[in-house]
Amino acid sequence: MIEFDENLKKYGKTHKVPISLDDTLNFLIETINKSNAKKILEIGTAIGYSAIAMAENTNCEHIDTVDIDESRINIAKENIKAHELCKKISVYNLDAFDFIKNNKNKYDFIYLDGPKGQYINYLPFLIKILNFNGIIFADNLYFHGMVTGKIPVSKGCRAMIKGLHKYIDEIKTNIHLDTKIYDIGDGIGVSRLIK
Secondary structure (H helix, E strand, C coil), X not given: CCCCCHHHHHHHHHCCCCCCCXXXXXXXXXXXHHHCCXXXXXXXXXXXXXXXXXXXXXXXXXXXXXXXXXXXXXXXXHHHHHCCCCCXXXXXXXXXXXXXXXXXXXXXXXXXXXCHHHHHHHHHHHHHCEEEEEEEEECCCCHHHCCCCCCCCCHHHHHHHHHHHHHHHHHHHCCCEEEEEECCCCCEEEEEECC
């Protein structure tokens, strides 16, 4: 079991900032290490918790992380600096959709943990910036049981849950992807680019 920054975990809980679950983060690190990914894109920086965990526990060379929330990005930058990872992690305060549409870089691994209802809209652009055999690791596919029907879909979440259903259907049937869905954390989709 990998140990993660307990202070950042406490900060996330206290300030109600969504951060990756331990099971998810362990599986994320394991998947990155198995894939030998060198260049990583993270969508959804929050306070930098998972970017720091990836940088410290994998052999990746560089991580680009993007988030539209300026206040969280500023905290993430401070945390990344405190961990002396500024050369390894680049932080972008941008709308993720704009970032991936205009990005000329290619990645070996994409950690998708931003706005859940947008996953389906991001997907065609993520495939374009993913290297062959690269992985899209999508978190929160079950969204607290609303996607699987374990709990009723709340009114304000209907569009997002519909979007997650579309994303799951697409990654399962897309001829360019080999996908497995895991009952880990809040539901994880691991899609490898095969064509």
